[in-house]
Amino acid sequence: MTEQAFSRARLADAGEGITLDELRLAGRNHAMPLEALRYEITPVGLHYLLVHYDIPAIDPDTWRLTVGGHVARPLTLDLADLRRAPRTDGVVTLECAGNGRALLEPRPLSQPWLDGAVGTARWTGTPLAPLLRAAGPLPGAAEVVFTGSDRGTERGTEQVYARSLPLAEALRADVLLAHGMNGGPLPPQHGAPLRLVVPGWYGMAQVKWLSSITVVTEPYTGFQQATAYRIKQRPDEPGEPVTRMLPRALMVPPGFPDFMTRTRTVDRGEQLLTGRAWSGRPPVTRVEVSCDGGESWAAAELGPAAGPYGWRGWRHRWRAERTGEHRLLVRASDASGRTQPTEQEWNLQGMANGMAQRVDVLVRG
Numbered sequence: 543m544t545e546q547a548f549s550r551a552r553l554a555d556a557g558e559g560i561t562l563d564e565l566r567l568a569g570r571n572h573a574m575p576l577e578a579l580r581y582e583i584t585p586v587g588l589h590y591l592l593v594h595y596d597i598p599a600i601d602p603d604t605w606r607l608t609v610g611g612h613v614a615r616p617l618t619l620d621l622a623d624l625r626r627a628p629r630t631d632g633v634v635t636l637e638c639a640g641n642g643r644a645l646l647e648p649r650p651l652s653q654p655w656l657d658g659a660v661g662t663a664r665w666t667g668t669p670l671a672p673l674l675r676a677a678g679p680l681p682g683a684a685e686v687v688f689t690g691s692d693r694g695t696e697r698g699t700e701q702v703y704a705r706s707l708p709l710a711e712a713l714r715a716d717v718l719l720a721h722g723m724n725g726g727p728l729p730p731q732h733g734a735p736l737r738l739v740v741p742g743w744y745g746m747a748q749v750k751w752l753s754s755i756t757v758v759t760e761p762y763t764g765f766q767q768a769t770a771y772r773i774k775q776r777p778d779e780p781g782e783p784v785t786r787m788l789p790r791a792l793m794v795p796p797g798f799p800d801f802m803t804r805t806r807t808v809d810r811g812e813q814l815l816t817g818r819a820w821s822g823r824p825p826v827t828r829v830e831v832s833c834d835g836g837e838s839w840a841a842a843e844l845g846p847a848a849g850p851y852g853w854r855g856w857r858h859r860w861r862a863e864r865t866g867e868h869r870l871l872v873r874a875s876d877a878s879g880r881t882q883p884t885e886q887e888w889n890l891q892g893m894a895n896g897m898a899q900r901v902d903v904l905v906r907g
Contacts (some may be wrong), residue, residue, distance in 0.1 A: 551697070551777070551891055554649040564654045573658030579794045579818045582662070582848050582855070583633065586724050589661030590745075591731055592638050592653060594703055595694030598751050602735045607719075611687070611756035614678030621735050624721060627668035632718055632741060633849030635662040635820040639744035639771055639784045643892030650892035657792055657899055662818075662853050665739045666722030671713045674757070679709060682759045686712040688738050691751040699765045705749055706762035707740065716741050716851070719752070741851035742786050742822035744894065746771045773889045781889075786822030788896040789882055791829045791856065791874035793817040795901050806903045813860045815842075820853035821876035828875040829856040835869040836884050836898075842872075865907045873898040 554561075560568075571592045578588040602621050610616040638659035643650055645657075674686065689704040711717070718739040721728050728734040733750030740747045746766065762768075767783070774781025794816050797808035819826045825847060830839040845855035862868070873882035882898045889895075 552651045553890075554651055556648070558649075560644075560654055561651060564651060567653045571653055573655060574661050576658055576792060576795055578661075579792055580816070582852075583664055583724060584661035586663070586726070586729060586732070589663055589732070590636075590638060590659045592659070592745060593692070593731065594696070595692045597730050598691040598693075600691060600735060600751060605735050605753075607736060607752060608754045609673060609677045610754070612680050612683050612759050613757050614680055615676065617673065617677050619673075621721065624668055624719060624736065628672070629666065630669060630718065631664055631666050632716060632739065633662065633664050633852040634739055634741045635660065635787075635848070635851060635853045636739075636745050636748060637787050637790065637820070639746050639893045640891075640895075641790075642895035642897060645897065646886050646888055646892050646895060650890060652892065659745075660790075660792070660820075662820075662848055663723050664725065665718055665720040666725075667718045667720035667736075667739070669715060670717045670719050670738070670755075671715060673719070674713060674755075677757070679757045683709050683757045684760060685709060685758050685762055687754075687756040687758055687762050687764075688749040688752060689754045689756070690733075690749050691753045696765060696770070699769075701765050702753075703749065703766060704762075704764050705747055705766050706758070706764075707747065709757070711740070742824070744771075744784055744787055744822070746784065770891070771893060772891065773893050775888075775890060777890065784893050787820065788894055789819070789821040789823075789826060789874040789876040789880055790896055791817060791819035791826075791872045791882065792899050793831075793870065793872045793901055796870075796903060806901060808862060808903055808905055810862055810865055810905050810907050813862050815858045815860055815870070815872075817856055817872060818853040819856055819874040821874065821878075821880075822851075823876050823878040823880075824851060826854045826874050826876055828881075830873055830875075831858040831860070832871040833860050833862075833868060836871050839873075862903075862905045865905050868903045868905060870901040870903055871898045
């Protein structure tokens with residue numbers, strides 16, 4: 543394969559199935575099974591997982607975090623320092639920016655997510671803002687770059703994974719340096735010994751295996767910031783950066799599934815539909831369900847949110863009187879006034895796809 547072929551994203555040809563490369567990615571990463579929406583806090587093993595390169599081998603006893611760059615007082619901290627720092631918990635829903643990519647036409651070739659690249663965990667750690675203030679960003683500071691320890695090659699570019707946040711966003715009180723998950727230690731696959739948690743932002747901002755924090759005076763132009771995670775229609779345009787999660791609702795698939803097609807079977811009569819909804823601009827203000835393929839919509843009953851940036855439960859009673867095939871849809875709206883679209887909003891990398899979930903159901907008499 544030529545270097546030029548490596549340098550750009552590819553779209554699947556018409557009728558092209560999942561490629562071997564995509565299957566390798568899908569074998570390493572995993573979605574949350576949608577029946578796990580029943581849990582307010584996603585069990586660690588069911589939380590979605592995306593590892594760009596390899597899970598790095600890190601000795602927690604020798605690991606250090608540096609805080610430097612355009613600051614008055616650079617810091618070097620070990621894990622004991624961070625565990626002695628003020629501790630806080632945050633219940634946060636995280637969603638991969640590529641969630642739903644495999645449902646797009648034409649399909650961008652990458653990790654082939656359907657609907658389940660999401661999870662909600664209770665993260666334990668120390669707030670980032672006090673550490674940044676202790677380092678003392680100097681006048682002219684614009685962004686904060688977070689660098690992980692995972693190294694790889696992407697589209698011909700060798701790199702360690704790194705992303706930046708605007709300084710004002712990094713100084714939010716709820717941005718967390720997490721060393722624990724769901725009441726236990728942070729697992730290796732989720733970024734141990736330390737990861738960033740930025741409530742409201744898509745998963746690409748949550749840098750894992752954190753090794754350094756660098757305050758800079760110019761916008762960061764690394765691959766994961768300036769090339770990947772952009773919403774664009776053509777390869778030659780810069781596009782818009784992916785930032786906060788769009789509103790999304792998901793349904794616990796009712797009944798029981800066919801092994802291969804995942805089509806659901808339910809008995810005729812009343813069915814209780816349930817699920818979760820979230821947004822990067824909370825709160826979720828409305829969830830609507832369609833039981834006729836999107837012809838009509840009914841408001842679902844909303845439950846409490848798991849936290850300021852945690853998902854919110856919903857429920858709706860469906861009278862499944864007509865036997866045969868049905869297509870169920872669910873969509874959410876948030877405080878910004880945005881509602882999930884019922885049709886795809888396509889972009890070249892398959893990012894921030896908020897298309898309403900579809901669940902095919904067979905009602906039997």
